[in-house]
Amino acid sequence: MFWVFCTSCFTRPSQESNRKFFVTNCCHVICEQCFNKEQPMCRRCATPCKVILCNSEMPNEIKELFSDANEKASTFLKVLDYQNTQRFKLMSYYKINAQKYSRAKPIFKDLEMKYYSLEKKNASLVQKCFSLENHIEELNRKLGWYASKSFHPSTSYKSPFQQTSFHDSPDEALNTMSQNFARSQATPYSSMNMGSMFGNSRVKNASPFSSESSHTPLINSLSSNSSLRNKIHSFTPPSKTIELLSQLNKSRRPF
Structure with a gap:
């Protein structure tokens, strides 16, 4: 020393x-x-x-x-070398992570944009799915309604007598019956029963009109109750029809 x-x-x-x-x-x-x-x-x-x-x-x-400073210096150098090695490893780790982050950052942004796009598409598809479900429910309701109507029809064939309103005047009623009869000539009476013509469901086995009577004018056929009864065999017209025929005959007398 x-x-x-x-x-x-x-x-x-x-x-x-x-x-x-x-x-x-x-x-x-x-x-x-x-x-x-x-x-x-x-x-x-x-x-x-x-x-x-x-x-x-x-x-x-x-x-x-x-x-001795040399001994201290060697010890300090060892300590310094160890600390530098640890520091280098730590800095290398941070450097590698920084590089990975810089490479992953644009990829992450791209994935984030795709995620938001898919999220919007998903919301749109969910809304569309709800709309289609509502449409299917509406179609099912309509299908059930049509199915119920097919077994219980609300409309049926009406004869020229049924299509005539009893509240009209005799001339208007006669004119309406003539027009309805002219339209009904296109359908043979043999394919219809008399119950459907006169709205009476109890009459099912009435005899049809003859082929000759389909070409006879309605005005001549309504001249008397006896002529109508001769053309429709084994059938008694309803009371309202008889009243209508009597009113029509009375209205024709002054002319």
């Missing part, structure tokens, strides 16, 4: 002299000849001080000041 010397007389320690050295609390080294034990003063600072004898019994923190 060539750098250890007395800061007052600059004497170095040696085995020949066996001079003792002290370390002050102000970190100055003083030999025993320069140190006055009765009045402990640091000649370098000229202030009162406390001293510690330089030997193997010094505290460890004081011993480190007098240890």
Whole structure:
């Protein structure tokens, strides 16, 4: 330890002299000849001080000041190398993650746009699905309505007598019956029963009109009740029809 010397007389320690050295609390080294034990003063600072004898019994923190710097340096280098290695690994990890993030960022944005697009399409398809379900329910209701109407028809064939309103005047009723009879000539009477013509469901086995009577004008056929009864065998007209025929005959007398 060539750098250890007395800061007052600059004497170095040696085995020949066996001079003792002290370390002050102000970190100055003083030999025993320069140190006055009765009045402990640091000649370098000229202030009162406390001293510690330089030997193997010094505290460890004081011993480190007098240890070999090469040994400390090698230890410090090892420590520094280890810390640098750890630091390099950590920085490499951060660098790789930063590169991955920079590469994944545009891909993530693209996937995010696709996600929002698919979300909108999904909402549109869900709305369309609800609309189709409502449409199917509406079609099912209509199908059930038509099915019920097919077994219970609300409309049936009406004869020229049924199509005539009893609230009309005799002339209007006669004219309406003539027009209805002319339209009904296109359908043979043999294909219809008399119950459907006169609206009476109880009459089912009435005899049809003859082929000759289909070409006879309605005005001539309505001239009398007897002629109508001769053309429709085994059938008694309803009471309202008889009243209508009687009113028509009365209305024709003044003319």
